[in-house]
Amino acid sequence: MTTTPTPASSPAPAAVPAGSGPWQLARAELRRRTAVKVSLAVVALFLLMAAGAPLLSSLAGWSPEEFDKTAVDPYLGGRPLGPLGGISADHWLGVEPVTGRDLFARVVHGAQVSLLIALTATAIVVLAGTAAGITAGYFGGRTDAVLSRLMDLTMSFPSLIFMIAMMSVAKDVNRILLMTAVIGLFGWPGVARVVRGQTLSLRHREYVDAARVGGSGPWRILTRDILPGVAGPVIAYTTLIVPGMIATEAALSYLGVGVRPPTPSWGQMIAESVAFYDTDPMYFVIPSTCLFLTVLAFTLLGDALRDVLDPRSGRT
């Protein structure tokens, strides 16, 4: 990434050498956009933060579950001592009211949980959705009818109610695993529809006929002709569903059916902070800002990717 802005340099197509494929052209186009650079930087920052959570919190000197009674005022209902929710050299982002747990450690570990669930659920959704969509679109007929009705069924299902019920009933399972599975279960039809539509249009391109005349079987055509063609829209769509997944995880945790305390997650932290909005607004601001920035960065990135990789669909 360039650090110095070069306003004079025109976006010269000459920068793209002869023999560049569609992917290289797309990458060159993306590199020209400022929004892409900024949102990529934010996404990378949060991903690094999530990946290095144990390291970061040990650097800060607090574990996310460690109480620090000296940082809160026991006579004012456990209000953090000091300005801005107790921000100090000791507690970089302040502390939680009452318990005095370090907010930096909790936000960093919360990022790990939130992003792990969101990204895993996205991976499930994209893999299942692409497989279903490509099968429905390419083979058509009865296969398409069955898969399309299944998509309609899943989409019309009251998913949030089901998720809440499911999470409340399943008491003694790994909450993170269950949440990923439940979110993934309801997400795939969106991807499947996009992929199916794209496959339908690709299937009737003459180069698919050419491959068949050349003797290619369905597997070879799907992997060499159809899949590379749907990859662009799928990548763009994937980036756009990540923020939705993060928000769903946060919503479930906010509603109290997400990850179980003391494991932190952003949604859960926001839920807890609501009780203190009056006395300690920073407790609310910090996890909300993280959530907001991550969702915004993924959305901007997804928009740019869609503009470049899937120009026909346009903004909605």
Add this chain to the structure above:
Amino acid sequence: MTAGTAPLPSVPPPSVPLLSVRDVTMTFPGRRGGRSAPVRAVDGVSFDLAAGKTLGLVGESGCGKSTTGRMIVRLLEPTTGSITYDGRDISRLGRRELKPLRKDLQMVFQDPHSSLNPRQTVARIIADPLLVQGMAAAGARKRAAELMEMTGLIPEHIDRYPHEFSGGQAQRIGIARALATGPRLIVADEPVSALDVSVQAQIVNLMERLQRELGLAYLFIAHDLSVVKRVCNRVAVMYLGRIVEVGDKERVYAAPAHPYTQALLSAVPLPDPVAERARERITLLGDPPSPAAPPSGCTFHPRCPKAQEICRTEAPLLRVAAPGEAREVACHFAAADNP
């Protein structure tokens, strides 16, 4: 078979045509799950094509000429009828049985850019049929470079992508791909109609040269009668899924026997302005009827200037118009009209 040394195709005795199509029909189910009437895209088409020759298939869009071509390369399975290639009925073969035949039967498509995968390099596009037939990657790449040379492309461009080529160059890539496996029959589905006129001539010249050098047979599908006149030995005129006239090019162009052929030919501009002004133009009224609900009798009768009562009730058969003539016409009044 190795790459460079494809043997010259053995020419079968002239009595046995390379390709023989008999009473082929193609019926597509109607919309809404088959509740509306089925569409007879091709309705009883028969013709022969000798090795090393070119048969032109002409007609308006929607007359079934592309469907016919697609059945011959078996992108479609005919509903009824037989397609005999080199003495073997290929109309009912499955994909695995067809695979060895794919070497012999190839296709060139109409839109050069849509027929090339935008995400593959030229090397991959041309070599693909060879890889499918089990050739090693290095050999296939070498052969792809040879084919680029043969079709008038620069072999150094082998690692470029289709979007870097012009329409004419892209069509050369499509032809190179069709030639990769050393075919004997190429179905060319409107190979030049998407190109500029000057480029059309280049592609037509290339196809003629390749035919001479490699002994190819072409089924040349087109709606441009001047192009067909240039490249074909024989011409078949299709209307609404049927062949209405088929014969040697000279005969058909000099003295068209079917009213539809006459109308088509009268629409071809003549290079001589005096002749152009003097000749009579036959203007057909209306649009071709829907193949889902074809007219009774001769399907051309609602637009035919010569239609009589018999045309409404009885479908004419394809038969020799005049004794001793290598031309067949499906019209009740063809013989009377042409001495």
